[in-house]
Amino acid sequence: MLDGIPLSANPWHHQGKGFSGASVTQLLQLFIYGLVLGSIYALGAIGVSLTFGILRFANFAHGDLMTLGAYFGLTFVGLGWPIGVSLIPAALATVLCAVGIDQLIYRRLRREAPVILLISSFGTALILRSLVQILWGPNNQVYRSGIQLPWRLGELRIKPDWVVILVGTALLVVALHLFLQRTRVGKAMRAMADNFELAKVTGIDTERIVLWTWAIGAALACAAGVFLGMDTRLHPTMGWRLLLPIFAAAILGGIGRPYGAIAGGVVIGLAEEFSTLVINPAYKTGVAFAILVLLLIFRPTGLLGSPGGGEV
Amino acid sequence: MKLVHPPRADHEVAVPAAERDPSPSRKLLWEAGILVLLVLALIFVAPTVLSGFRLNLLGRFLALSIVALGIDLIWGYTGMLSLGHGVFFALGGYALGMHLKLQLPEGQIPEFFSLYGVTELPWFWYPFYSFPFTAVAVVLIPALVAAALGYLVVRNRIRGVYFSILTQATTIIFFNFFNGQQRLINGTNGLTNFQTLFGLDVNSSEMRFAVYVTTVVAVVLAYLLCRWLTSGLFGRILVAIRDDEPRVRFSGYDPTGFKVLVFAVSAALAGIAGALFTLQTGIISPNAMAVPFSIEMVIWVAVGGRASLVGAVLGALLVNFAKSLLSENFPEIWLFFQGGLFLLVVLVLPDGLVGWVRTQGRQLWVTVQLWRRRLANTSPA
Numbered sequence: 001m002l003d004g005i006p007l008s009a010n011p012w013h014h015q016g017k018g019f020s021g022a023s024v025t026q027l028l029q030l031f032i033y034g035l036v037l038g039s040i041y042a043l044g045a046i047g048v049s050l051t052f053g054i055l056r057f058a059n060f061a062h063g064d065l066m067t068l069g070a071y072f073g074l075t076f077v078g079l080g081w082p083i084g085v086s087l088i089p090a091a092l093a094t095v096l097c098a099v100g101i102d103q104l105i106y107r108r109l110r111r112e113a114p115v116i117l118l119i120s121s122f123g124t125a126l127i128l129r130s131l132v133q134i135l136w137g138p139n140n141q142v143y144r145s146g147i148q149l150p151w152r153l154g155e156l157r158i159k160p161d162w163v164v165i166l167v168g169t170a171l172l173v174v175a176l177h178l179f180l181q182r183t184r185v186g187k188a189m190r191a192m193a194d195n196f197e198l199a200k201v202t203g204i205d206t207e208r209i210v211l212w213t214w215a216i217g218a219a220l221a222c223a224a225g226v227f228l229g230m231d232t233r234l235h236p237t238m239g240w241r242l243l244l245p246i247f248a249a250a251i252l253g254g255i256g257r258p259y260g261a262i263a264g265g266v267v268i269g270l271a272e273e274f275s276t277l278v279i280n281p282a283y284k285t286g287v288a289f290a291i292l293v294l295l296l297i298f299r300p301t302g303l304l305g306s307p308g309g310g311e312v
Numbered sequence: 313m314k315l316v317h318p319p320r321a322d323h324e325v326a327v328p329a330a331e332r333d334p335s336p337s338r339k340l341l342w343e344a345g346i347l348v349l350l351v352l353a354l355i356f357v358a359p360t361v362l363s364g365f366r367l368n369l370l371g372r373f374l375a376l377s378i379v380a381l382g383i384d385l386i387w388g389y390t391g392m393l394s395l396g397h398g399v400f401f402a403l404g405g406y407a408l409g410m411h412l413k414l415q416l417p418e419g420q421i422p423e424f425f426s427l428y429g430v431t432e433l434p435w436f437w438y439p440f441y442s443f444p445f446t447a448v449a450v451v452l453i454p455a456l457v458a459a460a461l462g463y464l465v466v467r468n469r470i471r472g473v474y475f476s477i478l479t480q481a482t483t484i485i486f487f488n489f490f491n492g493q494q495r496l497i498n499g500t501n502g503l504t505n506f507q508t509l510f511g512l513d514v515n516s517s518e519m520r521f522a523v524y525v526t527t528v529v530a531v532v533l534a535y536l537l538c539r540w541l542t543s544g545l546f547g548r549i550l551v552a553i554r555d556d557e558p559r560v561r562f563s564g565y566d567p568t569g570f571k572v573l574v575f576a577v578s579a580a581l582a583g584i585a586g587a588l589f590t591l592q593t594g595i596i597s598p599n600a601m602a603v604p605f606s607i608e609m610v611i612w613v614a615v616g617g618r619a620s621l622v623g624a625v626l627g628a629l630l631v632n633f634a635k636s637l638l639s640e641n642f643p644e645i646w647l648f649f650q651g652g653l654f655l656l657v658v659l660v661l662p663d664g665l666v667g668w669v670r671t672q673g674r675q676l677w678v679t680v681q682l683w684r685r686r687l688a689n690t691s692p693a
Binding site for chain 2: 052058105108109112113114115116118119120122123124125126127128129130131133134138244247248251280282283285286289290292293296297298
């Protein structure tokens, strides 16, 4: 699809760039961009993958949950708290919202077809987005005004915020790993994602696990939203715009596999950034969708998934 | 006089069989009669009652109801929830838009090209000089795109939520492409500022009325097409695919062809709707391919009632009138209202308005009849 674009004729295309023409620094710079973007995708994709795997529920409100988390963060930053500290109460607030929405709406729909759940999550997404718009206003906002000077390593430029994002993501991923591997709830969660009926038969309290799934997904979504807000800025549609790349990441990693979602997020982030070497950067966001479409058509169970199974 | 609630057991025996289920041919006659009356009302009464502005709105919404019919065909009847019909709608709109932009004296090219320093008409514009080609393209381009996509998707047995996500991703790919191509199709500004069609001014009131009547006729034809497709064997197979696709396969039918065909038909309907809509709004831009519009289309059908063609048309008209009323007065509330509408439909009206009338409404009618009978029996004494 993207091949048909006449690149040379486009005035916005990076001149003289191509894989052969790019310097090592350029590649490294793109790698860092991709890693930062990929971290944000990964944190979002874990929640999507878990809700999809455990509840059979493609949650289209997940992006707006990220937005909500980012704005909660803004409120606490407004109180004068540092961003790292604000993340904790913001995540708690986001978790409360997610669990509340589940109890209020989705709990009544557990037995419904996935498509019905998807539609209800659209409704939730729209309501969350307009609430954010009403409460915090429709304009762009930032956590910290003024320009942050990047560190220079030779020709490489690194913003301090990126380090915070990467380290924060790494810590959250390690925490998630320990949770999934070491705790009973985490094990039950993996069991439910693997085989819902079997997990139920073995006496797992599914409703409790469902709440934990929302809590984990929402906390990570909040972190993703706050990181996105740090990297760019806050806007009521910031999370919604990220929804499909996040779905692409979750599907790439195989639905219901949190580790796959992390890998998927990083791959999509890197692919988007590196694609600017060969295509017009304006089409960068199209890359995730192109990957998604190709993947669904040719390998619907994800790159790491087994071929054949995994139909919803 | 005292109102007595009828005991529940009465409900089953209350209505005579003839009232509950008229014979098929009589039913068909009724339907045809109502349809003719509606068309006459839309063509002869509506223009005298409504202002020019409202009539134009009604015409637009009628055009949108054609997409709703298409969505109902694939979602309500076949169970494929497309979140990408905005693409087909826009393709139809762009096809007609290009023809309208080419209504120029010999040797001139549409004015926006000069903004980007383009002096030569891009090659794919040339066929759109011809109206017959354009008319075919409005139907065929969306249908072919849908057939190609549908074939890949269906052959790989992508269903349910994955199908929805994939169609949504398709809208974004198309949106990005159309949005970025200033030099080919004026990018984000879209095609607008149409002057003439068949040498007549598109903004004259006669032309507007002609377009309105064409739209009414198109809605009726689309309705009849869907009515024909969903009745009989074809319709039963569609419903069977929706309810249990593997069993359809085991029964010796290959669902692939049916699904691809019905997806293409519904895309063609969206293309026609897009062309008629473009003619009435005077603009087609990549926004028609943006995600929210495709989702709105689904909500029309959900509100009206899935698997009911009347419901689809009704839903499109009602939701859009509500939208224009709300967004005229409180634009920021519309998003909130739309979200609420989704939840309302899922939680309270799972079968939409028509579904509600069919179940609850009928129940209510029966109850009212019972009351009346009881009152008639008890009041003389």
